Amino acid sequence: MKVTRRDFLKVTGATVASFAVVDLGFDMAATASGLKGVRTKNVKPVPTICPFCGCGCGLVVYAKDGAPAEGPQLLSVQGDPDNPINRGAACSKGSALMNLREIYSPETGEQEINPKRIAKPRYRAPGSTKWEEKDWDWMLDEIAKRVKETRDKYFEHKDENGIIVNRCEALASLGGAALDNEEVHLIAKMNRALGMTYIEHQARI
Ligand code: SF4
Incomplete structure (x- = not known):
């Protein structure tokens, strides 16, 4: 049988592609x-x-x-x-x-x-060794209050050389893998508006 150069490339290309899929461990049976x-x-x-x-x-x-x-x-x-x-x-x-x-x-x-599952927010006051159960409204108000206080106290308009920086190095943000693109977009905008420079993601630490 005569095998042209085109036939040869077609056969070897398909074989390499098959091996690549198998080597990567994809289970082709597990589909939607x-x-x-x-x-x-x-x-x-x-x-x-x-x-x-x-x-x-x-x-x-x-x-x-x-x-x-x-x-x-x-x-x-x-x-x-x-x-x-x-x-x-x-x-x-x-x-x-x-x-x-x-x-x-x-x-x-x-x-x-599961009796060990924590289903409500818990708060531990500074210096305390005890956790207290709080409701979400209390938690969110407390977080908002502390973020505002910290930003008001530590926001810098200019650095020691007079260069405009508009930053707050006393706040940091840690993103999580469960956030979707839109949530991350909004959170990043909020962080920048607060002047945050320490913005991280759990996948990088
Ligand atoms: S690798 Fe991480 S995200 Fe994936 S199943 Fe395991 S713990 Fe969950």
Whole structure:
């Protein structure tokens, strides 16, 4: 059989591409169609983002009637095959995410809300060794009050050489992997308006 140079390149190119996909460890079977094939009555897959580390992997939560409300309702949490970051995979922490909310009680053998889960904001006053439960309104007012006080006290219009800097080095911001592009855009604008120069993201530390 006569093989032209074009045929040779076509065959070897396709082979190299196949090896590249296999070498990168992509599971081509884990696709969105796999998710859509799940048919369990009253169970809806809800996509979310893993809260643990800076990778920001996509996960799918399977809960009775969609998003869980009161009481134990989760069936499983798995890597989201539609998410371009993790493509259906999840590390041991992400795979165990369900236990953040619900666990099996060793006493009763029943699924129950994890008693160690912190579901309300907690505040520890300066110098105190005790945490106090606070509501969100109190927390947000307190954060806003302290940010304003700090900016008013430490904002610099000019540095020691008379150069205009308009900065506040007493405030810093740490972003998280669960923030989306629009949220990050708004937070960065707010940080700059406050004069912040120390702006970081959890994925870089
Ligand atoms: S699944 Fe693992 S690697 Fe991915 S964001 Fe969660 S903790 Fe990080």
